[in-house]
Amino acid sequence: MSSLGNKVVVITGASSGIGHALALVAMSRAAKVAVCARNIEKLKAAFPGVADDKIYFEQTDVSKEEDCKLFINNVIQKWGRVDVLINNAGISMRALFEDTDVKVIKELMDINFWGTVYCTKYALPSIRQNKGVVVGVSSIAGYRGLPGRTGYSASKFAMQGFLEALRTELLHTGTHVMWVSPGFTASNIRNVARSANGSIQGETPLEENKLMSAEECAKIILDGVEQRKRTIVITGQGKLTVLINKLFAGLADKLVFKHFLKEPGSPLLRYHPDQKI
Ligand SMILES: NC(=O)c1ccc[n+]([C@@H]2O[C@H](COP(=O)([O-])OP(=O)(O)OC[C@H]3O[C@@H](n4cnc5c(N)ncnc54)[C@H](OP(=O)(O)O)[C@@H]3O)[C@@H](O)[C@H]2O)c1
Numbered sequence: 001m002s003s004l005g006n007k008v009v010v011i012t013g014a015s016s017g018i019g020h021a022l023a024l025v026a027m028s029r030a031a032k033v034a035v036c037a038r039n040i041e042k043l044k045a046a047f048p049g050v051a052d053d054k055i056y057f058e059q060t061d062v063s064k065e066e067d068c069k070l071f072i073n074n075v076i077q078k079w080g081r082v083d084v085l086i087n088n089a090g091i092s093m094r095a096l097f098e099d100t101d102v103k104v105i106k107e108l109m110d111i112n113f114w115g116t117v118y119c120t121k122y123a124l125p126s127i128r129q130n131k132g133v134v135v136g137v138s139s140i141a142g143y144r145g146l147p148g149r150t151g152y153s154a155s156k157f158a159m160q161g162f163l164e165a166l167r168t169e170l171l172h173t174g175t176h177v178m179w180v181s182p183g184f185t186a187s188n189i190r191n192v193a194r195s196a197n198g199s200i201q202g203e204t205p206l207e208e209n210k211l212m213s214a215e216e217c218a219k220i221i222l223d224g225v226e227q228r229k230r231t232i233v234i235t236g237q238g239k240l241t242v243l244i245n246k247l248f249a250g251l252a253d254k255l256v257f258k259h260f261l262k263e264p265g266s267p268l269l270r271y272h273p274d275q276k277i
Contacts, residue, residue, distance in 0.1 A: 002029035003226045007132075008079045010034045010072070012062050012119055013089025015043040017187025018137060021218035022086055023047070027054055029222065034075040034082075036060035037089070062089045062115030063107070072122035083132040084225060085123040087116040087159070090137065092189050094205075095196035096267045097150045104198045105151035112155035117162060124175075131174035133225050136163045138179045140238045144245045144252060147260050148267050151194075167230070176228045180221050181242075183235030186211040205263045 009026045013019040014035035023033045024047075033055050037043040040059035047055055056078050060071040075082060090112045093104055120134055127134060141149055142156030160179055167177035190204035217234060224232045233239045245252040261268045 005030040007083035021214035063110035068118035108151035136179035
């Protein structure tokens with residue numbers, strides 16, 4: 001039996017993409033799950049027919065501390081405990097920094113970073129009691145800043161720094177802290193990514209059906225939780241990027257620029273020395 005059997009797994013941002021797949025895979029491993037998102041109708045509709053004793057739903061905006069506190073307290077009231085917290089809720093962006101309204105960077109930090117801090121703060125006492133696991137769903141952008149994604153990269157670096165410090169504090173307590181960095185995974189994240197003025201991009205520059213499925217990504221994450229891995233960089237491309245960045249940072253700048261220049265409609269075109277590209 002999976003070590004998640006009968007454990008309470010809390011997942012933020014579970015109405016689509018990786019969070020949704022995490023909840024389904026965790027339930028298939030006999031965990032009870034508590035899920036949240038801002039749009040409660042969409043969240044509930046994503047889990048048709050799942051019985052009340054398997055799933056708990058809450059409308060939560062993780063950028064609001066009071067929402068996170070209420071969510072975690074209600075989970076503890078319903079299930080009596082939290083064993084695993086997966087800080088997954090997140091948004092992205094695509095715009096050059098010089099064009100980007102500062103409020104966009106703040107929104108990314110509020111959701112991706114502060115959402116992680118708030119939920120972890122209120123869940124940690126119970127997780128400590130149960131010697132459970134705190135997880136952050138990060139990104140390669142948490143190891144290597146990505147052009148056109150300044151706020152996203154900052155939020156994931158901040159998340160990783162927070163979780164690494166917390167892991168070290170808790171080293172001798174039996175409570176585990178980890179983060180995972182998916183590669184490009186099919187989801188809604190690019191469709192709802194923020195543009196320079198904070199509006200929703202409304203399209204993806206990638207062929208989503210050619211990316212890793214959210215289900216495959218979720219299985220790798222939950223295997224890692226069960227094995228209490230420190231960090232997981234999921235894809236080969238991600239592992240190579242992290243390695244090259246560590247060993248040859250200048251080369252990494254050039255390769256990353258080149259990669260993102262090739263995206264359809266890349267904002268980096270403006271900065272390319274040969275603008276005919
Ligand atoms: N997909 C990828 O290629 C990829 C790669 C690396 C890392 N990641 C990370 O994976 C995580 C999940 O992303 P995804 O790709 O699965 O995106 P997604 O399909 O857009 O799902 C994001 C989920 O988060 C929720 N959410 C967004 N803002 C929220 C808020 N303020 N409060 C509560 N819930 C919120 C969304 O629901 P509502 O909008 O209704 O709130 C939705 O359920 C993110 O942290 C992302 O950075 C994704």
